[in-house]
Amino acid sequence: xxxxxxxALLLISFTVxxxxxxxxxxxxxxxxxxxxxxxxxxxxxGMAQPLHxxxxxxxxxxxxxxxQQQHPFPMTLVLDDSHMAQKMGTQPPQIITADxxxxxxxxxxxxxxxxxxxxxxxxxxxxxVFTDQGKGQWQLVLTPTTTPLDKLFSTITLQGDKYLxxxxxxxxxxxxxxxIFSNHRPEPRKLTNEEQQRFAF
Amino acid sequence: MKSSSAxxxxxxxxxxxxxxxxxxxxxxxxxxxLPRARLDSSVLSLLPxxxxxxVPPQIENGFLQRLDKQxxxxxxxxxxxxxxxxxxxxxxxxxQPFLQDVQxxxxxxxxxxxxxxxxxxxxxxxxxxxxSRLQNGGEAQAQWVLSQLYSAxxxxxxxxxxxxxxxxxxxxxxxxxxxxxxxxxxxxxLVARDKQGRYWYLLHGELKGSSFDMxxxxxxxxxxxxxxxxxxxxxxxxxxxxxxxxFYSDYASQQAKHDVSTLGLATVIGVLLLVLLVFRSLRxxxxxxxxxxxxxxxxxxxxxxxxxxxHLMTLVMxxxxxGVSADYTLYYLTERMVHxxxxxxxxxxxxxxxxxxxxxxxxxxxxxxxILAPFPGIRQLAxxxxxxxxxxxxxxxCWYPFAVRGLPVRPVPCSxxxxxxxxxxxxxxAVRFGIPLALxxxxxxxxxxxxxxxxxxxxxxxxxxxxxxEQAITALTGQGMDQKWFVVYGETAEQTLQRLEKLAPVLASxxxxxxxxxxxxxxxxxLEQQQADLRLLREAAPVLQKRxxxxxxxxxxxxxxxxxxxxxxxxxxxxxxxxRLLWLTLPDGxxxxxxxxxxxxxxxxxxxxxxKLPGVSxxxxxxxxNELFSHFRSLxxxxxxxxxxxxxxxxxxxxxxxxxxxxxxxxxxSLGGGLAALAFxxxxxxxxxxxxxxxxxxxxxxxxxxxxxxxxxALTSLLAISVALLTTLFTLGMLVFSQTxxxxxxxxxLSCGIFCAFLTAPLALPPSTQGKGKRE
Numbered sequence: 001x002x003x004x005x006x007x008a009l010l011l012i013s014f015t016v017x018x019x020x021x022x023x024x025x026x027x028x029x030x031x032x033x034x035x036x037x038x039x040x041x042x043x044x045x046g047m048a049q050p051l052h053x054x055x056x057x058x059x060x061x062x063x064x065x066x067x068q069q070q071h072p073f074p075m076t077l078v079l080d081d082s083h084m085a086q087k088m089g090t091q092p093p094q095i096i097t098a099d100x101x102x103x104x105x106x107x108x109x110x111x112x113x114x115x116x117x118x119x120x121x122x123x124x125x126x127x128x129v130f131t132d133q134g135k136g137q138w139q140l141v142l143t144p145t146t147t148p149l150d151k152l153f154s155t156i157t158l159q160g161d162k163y164l165x166x167x168x169x170x171x172x173x174x175x176x177x178x179x180i181f182s183n184h185r186p187e188p189r190k191l192t193n194e195e196q197q198r199f200a201f
Numbered sequence: 202m203k204s205s206s207a208x209x210x211x212x213x214x215x216x217x218x219x220x221x222x223x224x225x226x227x228x229x230x231x232x233x234x235l236p237r238a239r240l241d242s243s244v245l246s247l248l249p250x251x252x253x254x255x256v257p258p259q260i261e262n263g264f265l266q267r268l269d270k271q272x273x274x275x276x277x278x279x280x281x282x283x284x285x286x287x288x289x290x291x292x293x294x295x296x297q298p299f300l301q302d303v304q305x306x307x308x309x310x311x312x313x314x315x316x317x318x319x320x321x322x323x324x325x326x327x328x329x330x331x332x333s334r335l336q337n338g339g340e341a342q343a344q345w346v347l348s349q350l351y352s353a354x355x356x357x358x359x360x361x362x363x364x365x366x367x368x369x370x371x372x373x374x375x376x377x378x379x380x381x382x383x384x385x386x387x388x389x390x391l392v393a394r395d396k397q398g399r400y401w402y403l404l405h406g407e408l409k410g411s412s413f414d415m416x417x418x419x420x421x422x423x424x425x426x427x428x429x430x431x432x433x434x435x436x437x438x439x440x441x442x443x444x445x446x447x448f449y450s451d452y453a454s455q456q457a458k459h460d461v462s463t464l465g466l467a468t469v470i471g472v473l474l475l476v477l478l479v480f481r482s483l484r485x486x487x488x489x490x491x492x493x494x495x496x497x498x499x500x501x502x503x504x505x506x507x508x509x510x511x512h513l514m515t516l517v518m519x520x521x522x523x524g525v526s527a528d529y530t531l532y533y534l535t536e537r538m539v540h541x542x543x544x545x546x547x548x549x550x551x552x553x554x555x556x557x558x559x560x561x562x563x564x565x566x567x568x569x570x571x572i573l574a575p576f577p578g579i580r581q582l583a584x585x586x587x588x589x590x591x592x593x594x595x596x597x598x599c600w601y602p603f604a605v606r607g608l609p610v611r612p613v614p615c616s617x618x619x620x621x622x623x624x625x626x627x628x629x630x631a632v633r634f635g636i637p638l639a640l641x642x643x644x645x646x647x648x649x650x651x652x653x654x655x656x657x658x659x660x661x662x663x664x665x666x667x668x669x670x671e672q673a674i675t676a677l678t679g680q681g682m683d684q685k686w687f688v689v690y691g692e693t694a695e696q697t698l699q700r701l702e703k704l705a706p707v708l709a710s711x712x713x714x715x716x717x718x719x720x721x722x723x724x725x726x727x728l729e730q731q732q733a734d735l736r737l738l739r740e741a742a743p744v745l746q747k748r749x750x751x752x753x754x755x756x757x758x759x760x761x762x763x764x765x766x767x768x769x770x771x772x773x774x775x776x777x778x779x780x781r782l783l784w785l786t787l788p789d790g791x792x793x794x795x796x797x798x799x800x801x802x803x804x805x806x807x808x809x810x811x812x813k814l815p816g817v818s819x820x821x822x823x824x825x826x827n828e829l830f831s832h833f834r835s836l837x838x839x840x841x842x843x844x845x846x847x848x849x850x851x852x853x854x855x856x857x858x859x860x861x862x863x864x865x866x867x868x869x870x871s872l873g874g875g876l877a878a879l880a881f882x883x884x885x886x887x888x889x890x891x892x893x894x895x896x897x898x899x900x901x902x903x904x905x906x907x908x909x910x911x912x913x914x915a916l917t918s919l920l921a922i923s924v925a926l927l928t929t930l931f932t933l934g935m936l937v938f939s940q941t942x943x944x945x946x947x948x949x950x951l952s953c954g955i956f957c958a959f960l961t962a963p964l965a966l967p968p969s970t971q972g973k974g975k976r977e
Contacts, residue, residue: 046362047754051752051754075348088348090341091345173359177353
């Protein structure tokens with residue numbers, strides 16, 4: 001009896017000591033707002049040079065995701081619970097609502113789930129391998145289990161510590177995309193007025 | 202008198218033979234017509250044929266027949282996604298001989314074919330958004346292609362960029378996804394998730410063969426039910442929901458079959474027992490049955506001759522006519538039973554003939570009023586009733602003086618009761634004034650609280666489980682069975698497509714103005730539009746190459762050949778799957794397209810939009826039927842009022858003002874009583890209750906006229922009327938128990954109406970015969 005108890009205790013203490021996906025989700029959830037810079041490199045097979053782009057990203061727990069590419073041309077993407085809006089150049093924004101197109105919206109939920117390490121949504125769509133890389137560093141390798149994701153990506157790899165630091169996407173066609181996040185700013189913990197405007201529809 | 206009776210009986214004999222010849226002719230006619238006859242069971246087909254407006258009839262019929270064949274299923278494995286149950290269901294369906302084209306998941310192969318067709322015909326399959334990005338030289342399209350290239354999640358490959366630099370396939374795929382339903386694609390299956398978290402997999406198929414009769418429909422529905430049970434035993438958590446016109450038509454025919462078999466049996470037994478009790482002989486049974494059968498024979502033959510088909514409703518209601526036509530036999534037989542000892546059969550006939558003919562004429566007029574209603578089913582009823590009654594009456598007049606010889610003669614049964622009733626009417630003021638006044642009061646109270654409802658949906662009590670499944674499927678798929686759509690048609694496929702393209706912007710602005718929620722437009726452009734698109738593509742291609750080069754991307758020049766997609770090619774291809782139902786080309790090239798619309802807020806406004814465009818017609822069947830029903834309800838109410846006025850006038854002319862008005866009072870009170878019964882039983886007034894009132898008027902006339910016959914005796918008349926009332930209640934009264942609501946409310950009005958007519962008929966007793974009742 002004592003032995004079993006000891007074993008259980010050992011097991012618990014072991015799991016507590018290592019970082020888990022739940023820990024990451026908890027840690028992300030404790031950050032109501034994160035702003036960051038992103039650098040993206042996209043290698044498309046058959047193309048001589050990779051495509052570089054960069055910009056700003058804002059992840060607000062209560063609102064959603066704001067993604068603004070600034071270079072080489074401006075393009076803004078906003079996702080919240082019920083809308084997805086994409087605006088580029090001088091064109092009027094394209095707005096898709098969850099009601100009008102759940103199929104497309106499923107994909108958007110997923111995107112947000114990636115940034116917020118939302119375990120429930122991830123488990124529904126991927127099989128995952130989580131590794132504690134030590135010193136507070138972790139890696140999550142996701143393999144899609146549902147269509148159309150499995151037709152697009154072979155794996156999606158997330159890396160980070162307190163914050164999400166890197167996303168790597170391996171396309172099935174052999175293309176590769178890497179997004180690196182830097183200059184994370186959790187303060188102020190509330191959205192400024194200007195930031196709130198970004199989510200106004 | 203004695204000398205003329207020999208020649209008179211000659212006349213009677215000739216009449217009898219003549220009528221036999223006519224009846225034989227009718228039998229031959231029926232034998233010829235019946236094999237080719239069609240039995241119709243839809244309430245909708247009671248309505249005018251021209252209801253779809255100006256759409257060419259072949260196109261209209263083509264679409265309707267096709268829609269009637271569609272079947273849809275949703276199979277749920279439970280709260281976990283698992284295609285096994287749906288897969289099993291599909292395999293089972295594919296083995297059914299009555300189904301064809303059963304579709305489940307989109308196979309990887311057809312997904313490839315789908316992509317291949319889109320790629321090979323990309324220049325002819327432009328979507329609206331791409332089209333608008335291509336305007337003004339295509340700068341917007343270049344921006345869009347760049348954004349797709351840079352987006353980490355777009356999945357653009359090098360191969361795609363090389364083969365389709367303008368990303369036309371991608372554009373049309375995205376556009377299609379946006380018009381797609383609320384379902385998502387999971388391993389090829391279209392899957393929806395309900396609020397309880399259950400997953401639902403969509404399958405659809407078609408009934409095989411063009412016409413599906415009742416028997417085949419029954420077999421198919423039973424087979425599907427059995428499969429459902431089997432599915433549950435294999436997958437205990439699984440559920441299936443079905444949708445298809447088949448289920449409704451099967452339900453309707455089952456109900457009608459139930460009505461006919463149970464009500465029909467009750468009717469026959471009731472009438473037979475009654476006749477046996479009153480006449481103590483089997484012969485009146487035979488005579489009643491003969492006159493009724495000849496009435497039905499003539500009714501069926503003449504109706505089929507005039508219309509070529511018979512509506513189920515007409516057939517069910519003809520049961521009531523069977524009952525009414527027995528009244529003539531009963532009246533004559535009652536006269537013979539009571540006075541058979543003193544009078545010869547022909548003398549008895551002469552005694553009842555005036556009342557009989559007057560009643561027949563008045564009733565036939567009441568029925569023939571209905572021929573004015575432009576509903577085929579109701580016209581059939583009018584013709585059936587009129588011809589059946591005339592034939593039945595002629596049978597009594599021509600044959601029965603020969604058939605009643607030796608029939609038992611016996612005094613009036615229950616004579617004390619009947620005499621008491623007659624005496625009460627003459628001597629008891631409480632009865633003579635009290636009953637009509639009480640009826641008047643009840644009628645007024647009822648009519649005041651009477652509601653009007655012309656909603657066609659309320660006439661057909663649809664089975665709750667079917668309706669629930671239907672609603673659930675609509676909620677899950679976003680595709681309703683509203684039967685609200687635009688029909689676009691033209692002399693050629695190209696003209697039809699061009700007309701569709703004129704309609705498209707109108708629909709878009711209607712959606713923007715919240716007139717409608719959504720619509721489904723086939724993703725196919727006219728050749729004219731495809732030519733215009735090609736010009737846009739040729740302008741935009743160099744701009745795109747330049748913009749891409751600025752970002753350091755070099756692509757080969759896009760293929761800008763014409764890739765014409767004709768409706769023929771499109772229909773044969775895999776990409777039209779799910780859309781083919783909405784397009785129809787006739788052998789002569791005439792074509793039509795359906796544009797289903799959901800969330801309609803203002804049907805009239807849409808009709809207005811359609812009216813402005815050539816070859817476009819707005820079809821909202823329900824609204825159309827409701828309007829027609831309400832229109833013809835008012836029309837019939839007017840006809841009824843006119844009939845009452847005409848009858849009152851004839852009474853006044855024949856009997857003087859006081860007795861004339863007194864004679865019309867039973868008719869008025871019976872109409873009021875029928876309406877009051879309708880109100881108090883919680884039904885609303887509709888076309889069918891008015892039809893019942895027309896019958897009440899006709900039958901009430903019989904009662905009044907039997908009583909007011911100066912040659913008749915009050916007691917005999919009362920007996921005849923009592924027997925007639927009971928037979929009518931056994932026949933028409935049975936309709937109260939029909940499970941079809943329209944027929945049940947018809948039965949209520951009729952039963953209560955004729956009962957009131959019976960109660961108040963003694964008001965019409967002629968003054969000379971008053972008091973005679975006591976002496977009989």
